[in-house]
Amino acid sequence: MKIKIAWYGKHFGEEPPLCGDKNPASSAGKHGAGGIFFSGCNLRCVFCQNIQISQQGMGKEYSVDELAKIMLDLQNNGAVNIDLVTPTIWHKQIKTAIVKAKEMGLVIPIVWNSNGFETKEILRQMNGLVDIYVPDFKYGDDILAEKYSGVKNYVATAEGALKEMLWQVGKFKTDKNGLGERGVVVRHLVLPNNVENSFKVLEKLEEIDNNIHISLMRQYYPLHDAKKYPELMREVSDEEWNLVYERMLDLGFANGWAQDKDSTAIMIPDFTKEKPFE
Numbered sequence: 122m123k124i125k126i127a128w129y130g131k132h133f134g135e136e137p138p139l140c141g142d143k144n145p146a147s148s149a150g151k152h153g154a155g156g157i158f159f160s161g162c163n164l165r166c167v168f169c170q171n172i173q174i175s176q177q178g179m180g181k182e183y184s185v186d187e188l189a190k191i192m193l194d195l196q197n198n199g200a201v202n203i204d205l206v207t208p209t210i211w212h213k214q215i216k217t218a219i220v221k222a223k224e225m226g227l228v229i230p231i232v233w234n235s236n237g238f239e240t241k242e243i244l245r246q247m248n249g250l251v252d253i254y255v256p257d258f259k260y261g262d263d264i265l266a267e268k269y270s271g272v273k274n275y276v277a278t279a280e281g282a283l284k285e286m287l288w289q290v291g292k293f294k295t296d297k298n299g300l301g302e303r304g305v306v307v308r309h310l311v312l313p314n315n316v317e318n319s320f321k322v323l324e325k326l327e328e329i330d331n332n333i334h335i336s337l338m339r340q341y342y343p344l345h346d347a348k349k350y351p352e353l354m355r356e357v358s359d360e361e362w363n364l365v366y367e368r369m370l371d372l373g374f375a376n377g378w379a380q381d382k383d384s385t386a387i388m389i390p391d392f393t394k395e396k397p398f399e
Contacts, residue, residue, distance in 0.1 A: 123182045124214040125160035127174035127392050129191050132156030132204060134388060134398055136336050136378050138293075138301040139232060139255070141201035154232070155200030157191060158392075159207050164236050165271040166259075167346035168312070168353060173392045175207060188218035192227055201300050202230040202253070209239045212246060219250045230302060233286075237307075238270075238278055241285040253293070254286035254305045255336075261321025269312075269350070280325060283307065293334040293376070306377070308336045311365050314352035319365040327372040335377035337369060340388040 131153030133140045141152040158171070160180030173179045183191070192203050203222075208215050219231060230252035237256030258279050260266040266275030286305050293304030307326060311319050326333060339357055347353040359382075366379055390397035 122185050122214045122217070124185065124188055124211050124218075125178075125180040125182050126188070126191075127158045127160045127180040128397055129155075129157040129195065130396075131195075131198065131200060132398065135204065135234075135255075136301075136306060138295050138299055139202065139204065139253070139306075141300055153200055154202055154204040155192070155195030155198075155229070156204045156206060157188075157195075159205070159211050161210050162207050162236065163210055163272075164238055166236075167269050167350060168341065168344060170340070170342065170344060170389050171207070171392070172345050179392050185214050185218045186221065188214065189221040189225065189227075192218065192222040193225055196227055196229050200229065202232050203227070204232045204234055206234045207236065208233060209235050209243065212243050216246055216250060223250075232301070237282055238272060238275060239282050240278070241281050244282060244285045244289070248289050252290065252303050253301050254290060255308060256283060256286060256305070257308045257310070258283065258322050258326060259310065260318055261323075261325050262318050265315065265318055269353075276325065280329070283326075283329060287330070287333075292330075292332060304334070306334045306336055308338055310338045310341055311357050311362060312341055312353065313355050313357050313361065316361050316364050320368055323365070323369050323372055323374070327374070331373040332376060333374075335369065335374050337366065337377070337379045339380040339382060342389060344389070 133153055135154050140154050160174045162175035169175050232253045233251045234255045237258055260275050263276050267273055290303050293306050294302055296302045309322050339362055341357055343354045
C-alpha cells in the first residue's frame with residue numbers, strides 16, 4: 122500500500138500546546154510538532170491555503186513501512202507529537218503505519234489534524250490510536266459548504282464526527298509541561314462576509330459542549346478560486362472578527378485560542394520549497 126506525502130518535518134504553525142517550544146533546551150526538552158502533510162483531500166475548498174497539495178497533487182509516494190519510519194524519525198528528532206495533516210483519505214494506510222510505529226517504540230501523542238468532514242465509521246477505526254483530534258468545523262450552513270467546498274450534508278457529518286472524537290478522547294488536556302496530551306481542539310476559520318455562518322458554527326458547538334477548546338482563526342486570505350466569489354475577495358475585517366469573537370464569549374466559550382491579526386502571511390506555505398513554512 123502506498124501513501125502520498127507532500128512534506129514532513131518540525132512544524133510550529135499549530136496551537137501552542139501542539140507545538141512545544143522552538144527552543145530545544147526548554148523544560149520539556151522537546152520542540153515542534155512532527156508534521157506530516159498528506160497529499161489530497163476529500164473537500165475542494167475554493168479558498169484552500171494548501172491547494173498545492175490538497176488539489177494539485179504535489180507530493181511523493183511512500184510505503185506504509187516508510188511512513189512508520191518517518192514517525193519514529195520525528196520522535197527521535199524531538200517532535201512533541203505526530204501531527205497528521207489532512208489524513209482522512211489515507212486512513213487505512215495511516216492506521217497500519219501507526220500500529221507498526223508503536224510496535225517499534227513510538228510513544229508521543231498522535232494528532233489527527235483534519236477538515237472534520239469524515240464519517241464516524243472511519244474515525245472509529247482510529248479509536249485507541251489517536252490521542253488528539255484537531256478537526257475543522259468550517260460551516261454551520263450546508264448551502265455554503267456545497268458552494269465553497271463542494272460537499273453536501275456538511276453540518277450533520279461534521280457534528281457526527283466531532284461527537285465521535287469527543288467520545289473517544291474527551292476534552293483537551295495537557296501534561297505537566299503544557300504539551301497537548303489528549304482530547305479535542307476544534308478549529309473555525311472566519312470568512313469575510315459570512316459572519317452568520319460563524320455564528321451558526323459557534324451555536325452548534327455550544328449545543329454540543331461549550332467547554333470544548335476552540336481555535337478561532339483569522340488567517341483567511343483570498344487565494345486561488347476565491348476570485349470566483351466576490352464576497353471572498355478580501356481579508357476578514359476588524360468589525361467581522363470582533364462580532365464573531367464576542368459571540369464566542371457570549372456563548373460561554375472560555376477554552377482555546379483566538380488568532381492574531383498579523384499571523385496571515387506566515388500561514389500560507391509554499392510546498393515547492395524545502396522549508397515551505399519559512
